Amino acid sequence: MLYCYFTMTEPRKKVLVVDDDVILRELASDVLSEDFEVQTAQDGQEGWEKARAWLPDLVITDLMMPRMHGYELCSLIKGPNGLPGIKVLVSSSKTFTTDVSQAMDAGADDYLVKPYRPAEMLERAHKLLSGALPAAAAQAPAPAAATTPSPAPAAAPGAGSRQLYVRFWGTRGSCPTCNSKVAGYGGNTACTELRIGDTLFIFDCGTGLRELGDSLAAEFKGRPLAGHIFVGHTHWDHIQGFPFFVPFYNPANTFQLYSVHGAHGGLGSIFSKSMSLDYFPIPLSSLGGRLDFVELKGPVDIGGARVTFQHMNHPGVCIGFRVETQGRIITYLSDHEPFSRLGGASELSLRQDGEIAAFARGSDLVIMEAQYTEQEYAARKGWGHGTYEDAAKLALASGARRLAITHHDPYHSDAMLDEYIEHCRSLIRKGGGATECFGAREGMRMDL
Ligand SMILES: [Zn+2]
Ligand SMILES: [Zn+2]
Known part of the structure; x- marks a missing residue:
């Protein structure tokens, strides 16, 4: 007798890893790829662009990055003109309690201190995506309009030009x-x-x-x-x-x-x-x-x-x-x-x-x-x-x-x-x- 099993597999959830440290970015990507579809970005600016284009289920972001830091990325995703439904896990080596509370204020759903065990990262991601962790109570502040640098002002007059x-x-x-x-x-x-x-x-x-x-x-x-x-x-x-x-x-x-x-x-x-x-x-x-x-x-x-x-x-x-x-x-x-x-x-x-x-x-x-x-x-x-x-x-x-x-x-x-x-x-x-x-x-x- 021949048995046929048809399993309905859900599409893999999507995780975007944002980190300027290439070693940690690749490590997180390798670990998460076991269970999720993963993309990476090397700073907050690229992370924001990829998040808008790809609409991941979860963004895992570092805090201290060039071009755009993690607080701003978090505020953009969770703000009124953001990307509803995307969870954010902040992962940083900063251990100051101020940073944890500021990240949560900016809308982060969870905070994971680096260095972490790979299994812990995977577990946090699963918990956030299954809804087992409550979202941060605080609402993200409205993102401010981007500031555009003005043309450099005329040089001030002063002493010699080589000082x-x-x-x-x-x-x-x-x-x-x-x-x-x-x-x-x-x-x-x-x-x-x-x-x-x-x-x-x-x-x-x-x-x-x-x-x-x-x-x-x-x-x-x-x-x-x-x-x-x-x-x-x-x-x-x-x-x-x-x-x-x-x-x-x-x-x-x-x-x-x-x-x-x-x-x-x-x-x-x-x-x-x-x-x-x-x-x-x-x-x-x-x-x-x-x-x-x-x-x-x-x-x-x-x-x-x-x-x-x-x-x-x-x-x-x-x-x-x-x-x-x-x-x-x-x-x-x-x-x-x-x-x-x-x-x-x-x-x-x-x-x-x-x-x-x-x-x-x-x-x-x-x-x-x-x-x-x-x-x-x-x-x-x-x-x-x-x-x-x-x-x-x-x-x-x-x-x-x-x-x-x-x-x-x-x-x-x-x-x-x-x-x-x-x-x-x-x-x-x-x-x-x-x-x-x-x-x-x-x-x-x-x-x-
Ligand atoms: Zn000071
Ligand atoms: Zn200070």
């Missing part, structure tokens, strides 16, 4: 401070000026930005001023000087402010909210000067310089910058807690730390945070900051010519900082490095 220097206007981290014990290094928070010929660059808008604004107003007097402001992230100590920058109020002036899309919305909306009436008497829309917000998707070329960015390990979205111009490289890395500090010496953590070092490789000047001593760090692990030893390691791994330590803890006096920076120097020497290390001080100018 290249850095000046520190704020070197303190977390909170401004003012007393006689910190006067040497200064009490204003993060703000660094870079002049390349006649082009003005500013990195971060901490309280140091106020004095930079006064200095520029005096330098340019009645002449129009244009500038390019790069903001690594929007924690208070990096934006608190923003409303006090006098040149913003002059209608003749033009500025472009660059960063990436926020975890909860557009860059412009973050700054607009920071100046809402609950926080400041003058709304952003009332600034007299022109201010364009540019959400970075890749390198930008400005005034003969190329600026690239790299995601840092800090709660929320945080990027560092590398500027290449006139055969010189300046790298700005703040705020950052090395991956191996949190993830141990795993292959993944070491590779990620290696990527940060590679980003700074060959720099004439690395401006890097070091907020804690090793002893302090033990009680502050997971706060998103590193130590003097971490800065020394970065100097050795990158082979930078100079290392400026910044983002000084508000509790560190001048005497303590002198000692800690000397310790950092000795670590570099012991490691066989030749990097010249110093503590960034308010008002300090360095020609490159």
Whole structure:
């Protein structure tokens, strides 16, 4: 007797893996291919395009990626103009609780910490697709309209066109401070000026930005001023000087402010909210000067310089910058807690730390945070900051010519900082490095 079995097989569900790390992307793809139809994308932008075209059942996305990060991809998929019915699993090596909650706020259905066991990835995917895990309760915020870079403003008049220097206007981290014990290094928070010929660059808008604004107003007097402001992230100590920058109020002036899309919305909306009436008497829309917000998707070329960015390990979205111009490289890395500090010496953590070092490789000047001593760090692990030893390691791994330590803890006096920076120097020497290390001080100018 002949028995015939006809089995009705359901079509395989579709999973899109979005990750800029080729090893993890291929690993996830191999594992998931056992049970699903899989496609891959190498960053959020490609992920969004493939998700719209292919309509997968599940998107598994990394957070820190070039062009578009995972929070934005998540917000786009889950937003009102998104792709209903698609589940999102965020998979990241970031272990800060802030990142987990921000990913869920952006609409993620689940969060899987890297490195993971392949079986765990497969299990999470099955659970999400069978509906066994509840979707995140929070509704995704509306995605902001894409910001288009405006044409570069006319170069500001100024000194000779070949000058290249850095000046520190704020070197303190977390909170401004003012007393006689910190006067040497200064009490204003993060703000660094870079002049390349006649082009003005500013990195971060901490309280140091106020004095930079006064200095520029005096330098340019009645002449129009244009500038390019790069903001690594929007924690208070990096934006608190923003409303006090006098040149913003002059209608003749033009500025472009660059960063990436926020975890909860557009860059412009973050700054607009920071100046809402609950926080400041003058709304952003009332600034007299022109201010364009540019959400970075890749390198930008400005005034003969190329600026690239790299995601840092800090709660929320945080990027560092590398500027290449006139055969010189300046790298700005703040705020950052090395991956191996949190993830141990795993292959993944070491590779990620290696990527940060590679980003700074060959720099004439690395401006890097070091907020804690090793002893302090033990009680502050997971706060998103590193130590003097971490800065020394970065100097050795990158082979930078100079290392400026910044983002000084508000509790560190001048005497303590002198000692800690000397310790950092000795670590570099012991490691066989030749990097010249110093503590960034308010008002300090360095020609490159
Ligand atoms: Zn900071
Ligand atoms: Zn921060």
